[in-house]
Amino acid sequence: MQRPASNLTMSVAALLAESAKRHADRPAITMNGITTSYRELWDETRAYAGALRDAGVGPGDRVALLIPNVTDFARVYYAVLSLGAIAVPIHALLKRQEISYVLEDAEAKVLICAAPLLAEGAAGAQASGVPVFSVLAPTELGTDRLEERAAASTAIDTYLPRHPEDIATILYTSGTTGKPKGAMGTHLALVEQTGALIGGTLEVRAGDRLFGGLPLFHTFGQTAVLNVGIRAGAEIILLPKFTGSDALDIVLDQHVDVFFGVPTMYIALLEAGKARTERPTSLRYGVSGGAALPLSVLQGFEQRFGAKIHEGYGLTETSPVACLNHVNREPRAGTVGTPIWGVDVEIADPTEPGRIVLLERGELGEVVVRGHNLFSGYLNRPEATAEAMVDGWFRTGDLGTKDDDDYVRIVDRTKDMILRNGYNVYPREVEEVLMEHPGITNAAVYGVSHETHGQEIAASVTVAESSGLDADTVRQWAAERMAAYKYPRLVEIVTEFPLGPSGKILKRELVARHARA
Known part of the structure; x- marks a missing residue:
């Protein structure tokens, strides 16, 4: 639900608009050797937004994105947000029935689909009665190409300001049972997340090269890599399809400064590292999240690549980062660090589902989170929202402890025990x-x-x-x-x-x- 306009405004699209002013000629995104500057990325985004506006997309409309890790993801993502519409990224490997479910559940007005994914995307959209615009599609394919619409439209001047609590994104969480749920992220949560990460949690500088192998349709890659990188004026080196050998080539040959990944990526990178013996010259550190990082992998990465991994913790519902081993501190192996600025992370009694009963330091219980980073709830699922949000805290379903120095350890999912x-x-x-x-x-x-x-x-x-x-x-x-x-x-x-x-x-x-x- 969108709130009426007010004097208090905010937009995730401002991340790109502001960086286009401050870092106009710096490289923003590089993929397969082709680099797009910040000025070019914002100009192309405004052109896409003009095309979508002329197609009837406006504030509060849900626009689905079925786009892999290519530069067009950023163009479309920020174009949708600049119109005050809601971006609904879809997992690039979903099949038509799964795509149709997301389109119908989100009540999407249009699907923007990359040409390589049209076979499933267009079929899912047809089943749901949702129009499709393509990107990256050759002219002879005969699809309704967003590039052609953009060329025939007038670009928007700038983004439309939104109320901070307006919905910016709907990200579908896989969950352990039942159908995926759409977690609604606000402009406030996403913008504050980037500020908290840049402001003392991570160390991302203008001109840094960030590894962009995490899927951008997922919260980790979308926020910690794309939004943080764009806000900082960094260069994001995109990898459309992750393999350990391709990732290693990017780290070594394109002089990556910061590597973002999940444990399976670090494991693949270490395995690929056996084939190339040189060490990276620019890599300062890695960031890991999404699942527990085995201690042997953490130690092996530091030995092989000469850089420490800073492990963190979060969920789609927390935008995503709640805790991180801050980059300006020595990381503590086996922990996910301390809460980021403005966020409380505590341990609660898991046997009290209807209320939050906080436990003493060192006791094992359920990890709960509150702060500016929380989502607005699950789309069309008030019961699930009420179950997850209790007394202003989000119940993560994860078991953990917190010590006297505020370091959090995740033991496991309560349902995985x-x-x-x-x-x-x-x-x-x-x-x-x-x-x-x-x-x-x-x-x-x-x-x-x-x-x-x-x-x-x-x-x-x-x-x-x-x-x-x-x-x-x-x-x-x-x-x-x-x-x-x-x-x-x-x-x-x-x-x-x-x-x-x-x-x-x-x-x-x-x-x-x-x-x-």
Whole structure:
């Protein structure tokens, strides 16, 4: 719901508009060797906005984006926001039925789709009765091209100011059960997030080169890389499809200053690093989020690349960063750092769902968050919103602790905790032990139903080709290092994991696959 206009205004589009004034000739985005300056990016964004305005898009309209990590994502994203409309990014790997669901749930007015994704995107839009504009499409394809509309329209002068609590984005969260929910992010939350990250949490300078391999349709890449990078006047080096070898080439050959990634990306980068022995000359640090970072990966990255990883924590609903190992402090391994400026992160009693009962420092409980970074609620789901937002706090569903120095440790998801023979088993703890084996490159631990024990502990692991490891060897190795109730009895060697939009391992799919076996 959009609020009436007032004297108090704000817009995420201002991030680009202001940087176009301050850093006009600096490179803003580079992809496949083609660089777009800040002036060019804002001019092209204003042209796209003019085309969308002429197509009837206005304040409060929901515009869906099905665009991978290409420069057009930024052009379209900021164009939509500059009109006061709401950007609804869609996971680039979704199929037509899933796309149709998002379009209908968000009541999208139009879908803007990159040409390589039109097969599924156009079919999903047709099923939902939503018009499609294409980008990157060749003329002979015959689609309604946004580029052509922009050339025939008059560009907007500047962005439309919005009330700070107006909705800027709707990002769909995968969740563990049921249909995805649309988390509504406000202009206030997103703009304040960039300010809090730049102002003493991260160290991103004008002219820095940022690794842009995180998907921009996901909150981590969209906020921490795109919005932060644009506000700072940095250059974002986009990687349309992540592979470890391509990422390594960018880090080494394009002199990346800051690497942003999730644990699976760092693992792939370390593996690719075995093929090229040179060390980066510009890399100052890495930032990790989205899932727990194994200690062995953190240490291996510092040894191989000469840069520390600063691990953080957040969710789509927290825009996303709530805690981070601040870059101007020595990172504490095994923690996700301290709360960012203006945000409270505490530990609450998970057995009190209807109210927030904060626990003492050091006690294990549910991580709760409040501050300027919170979302406005779930679209069309007041019950889910009321369950998640209690007494002004967002209940994350994650278990953790907070020490006397304000450092937060995430133990696991409350729903991921395994109960075997009455004992609590935290998958992250088991994964850390498994990752200590030099032949194991990644591990996912999860619980599966068992008629005697209630739940049994299962592990899926990827291994180095030269390791010669099999499931029995891994099981025996784990049994020698963990209590009898902790080690995984069920072990499978896999070549790859099912991944979510941010690169997080989808354990629910591993559980489902085990149930089907």
